[in-house]
Amino acid sequence: MRWHGIWPIWALAVVGSVVVAILVPVDRTVWLPIVLGACVLASFAVQLGFPTQKGLVDRLFASVGGAIVVLAIATVVFKALSLAA
Numbered sequence: 001m002r003w004h005g006i007w008p009i010w011a012l013a014v015v016g017s018v019v020v021a022i023l024v025p026v027d028r029t030v031w032l033p034i035v036l037g038a039c040v041l042a043s044f045a046v047q048l049g050f051p052t053q054k055g056l057v058d059r060l061f062a063s064v065g066g067a068i069v070v071l072a073i074a075t076v077v078f079k080a081l082s083l084a085a
Contacts, residue, residue: 002055005046006062013039013067017074028078032071039067 016035020028043063047056 002050002059005050005059006066008046009039009043009063010066010070012042013070013074017071021074021078028082029075032075032078036067036071039071040064043067 013035016038017032020031020035024031043060047059047063
């Protein structure tokens with residue numbers, strides 16, 4: 001599997017979560033689906049940009065699945081921070 005097309009999407013999810021954490025003072029979890037949508041669109045753009053189409057679904061699943069895991073962790077952290085405050 002071509003990992004060099006998968007990990008940038010995970011990094012995009014991490015960067016998106018950090019940006020949401022910094023810029024949105026309250027109700028941060030509302031913005032995380034927007035970050036996920038950007039990750040899905042970026043996944044399609046990156047994966048369809050490769051000359052080989054073999055394994056496209058696997059690469060898309062790995063990209064989007066990893067972004068979902070990253071954003072799920074961000075959701076847990078945001079909820080914990082909102083309960084602590």
